[in-house]
Amino acid sequence: MKAFGFLSFGHHAIGGQQGPDARQTLHDALAIAQAADEIGVNNASFRVHHFAPQASAPMPLLGAIAGSTRNIEVGTGVIDLRYENPLYLAEEAAALDLLADGRVALGVSRGSPEPADKGWEAFGYSGSEDNASDMARKKFEAFLAAIDGYGVAKAAPAEKQYPRMYRSGTPLPVFPHSPKLRKNIFWGSGTNASAQQAARDGVNLMSSTLVSEADGRSLGEVQAEQIAAYRAAWKDAGHDWTPRVSVSRSIFPIVTERDRQLFGPTATNEDQIGSLGEGRNVTFGRSYAAEPDVLIEQLRADPAIAAADTLLLTIPNQMGVDVNVSILQNFAEHVAPALGWQPNTEGKVTGYES
Incomplete structure (x- = not known):
């Protein structure tokens, strides 16, 4: 494990519920990321969900973080492509990458089940499958073509152009263009x-917080197999650079009595099998909560953490800035060094190209 970061779902309260509202949640996310940057944490990532009181449009927050920090990566885990205009997303992603000087780790995918029935249709998009995975795939291909600088439209006849810049019919790319952005995209x-397809596509791998297999193996075992399949497919594809692989876990180091009271009861001894409502069972990861020496041994025994280069801690953002910063500080001081962590002090994940 060369890097660690945090992954926030951005939960907020609505309708008189207790907890931080959307405004407070966004300001807390910014403050947590700024503190994490000072600690040397490598990555600040956010989930993207629609029609739910959680984080949704990520670019304003990522831009605010990038503009107020020096070294930390900003990212998503993941942007649901079913809801996106792929060319506009390519423009936004390139602009963010340029503003952040390459400090982007943008995760995209088909997305997960959600409250809305085909909610992407309300956003103006439609697919031929119930879960619109075919549409997400087409959008991903268009997104990759756009960030790679290929022409995705044709120039109008000269007399219809303003300003007149191109010969009629010339293939036109979207702007701005960030040449290194492809190496900062995760599937x-x-x-x-899907991991093998990501390798063929030439993008990094973000192994999900849950996996479709529910065969009795641990999440770490299933993910380790997935990572091995990804890397084998990457080698077969003949790409000329080394990709990154991230996994996510709920991890709470118990250093103080407050930590014990807050997180001790959340510890589980094994992963969970559950359903996402799509007619299939999935494997969810366990929650780790223990003293640092115990955590180190538990995490060393997780084959996916051993195989990945980046570990994202899923944080309880509703608990506010102080609690979440203490989780990251405790992990950085008492756990991460034993796992091979390299603090981020140079504006990129140590050992990898930006």
């Missing part, structure tokens, strides 16, 4: 097949 994968 969020929950299966071996």
Whole structure:
């Protein structure tokens, strides 16, 4: 494990519920990321969900973080492509990458089940499958073509152009263009097949917080197999650079009595099998909460953490800035060094190209 970061779902309260509202949640996210940057944490990532009181449009927050920090990466885990205009997303992603000087780790994917029935249709998009995975795939291909600088439209006849810049019919790319952006894109994968496709596509791998297999193996065992399949497919594809692989876990180091009271009861001894409502069972990761020496041994025994280069801690953002910063500080001081962590002090994940 060369790097660690945090992954926030951005939960907020609505309708008189207790907890931080959307405004407070966004300001807390910014403050947590700024503190994490000072600690040397490598990555600040956010989930993207629609029609739910959680984080949704990520670019304003990522831009605010990038503009107020020096070294930390900003990212998503993941942007649901079913809801996106791929060319506009390419423009936004390139602009963010340029503003952040390459400090981007943008996760995209088909997305997960949600409250809305085909909610992407309300956003103006439609797919031929119930879960619109075919549409997400087409959008991903268009997104990759756009960030790679290929022409995605044709120039109008000269007399219709303003300003007149191109010969009629010239292929036109979207702008701005960030040449290194492709190496900062991750595909969020929950299966071996999608991981292998990500390798063929030439993007990094973000192994999901849950996996589609529910065969009795641990999340770490299933993900380790997925990572091995990804790297084998990457080698077969002949790409000329080394990709990154991230996994996510709920981890709470118990250093103080407050930590014990807050997180001790959340510890589980094994992963959970559950359903996402799509007619299939999935494997969810366990929650780790223990003293640092115990945590180190538990995490060393997780084959996916051993195989990945980046570990994202899923944080309880509703508990506010102080609690979440203490989780990151405790992990950085008492756990991460034993796992091979390299603090981020140079504006990129140590050992990898930006």
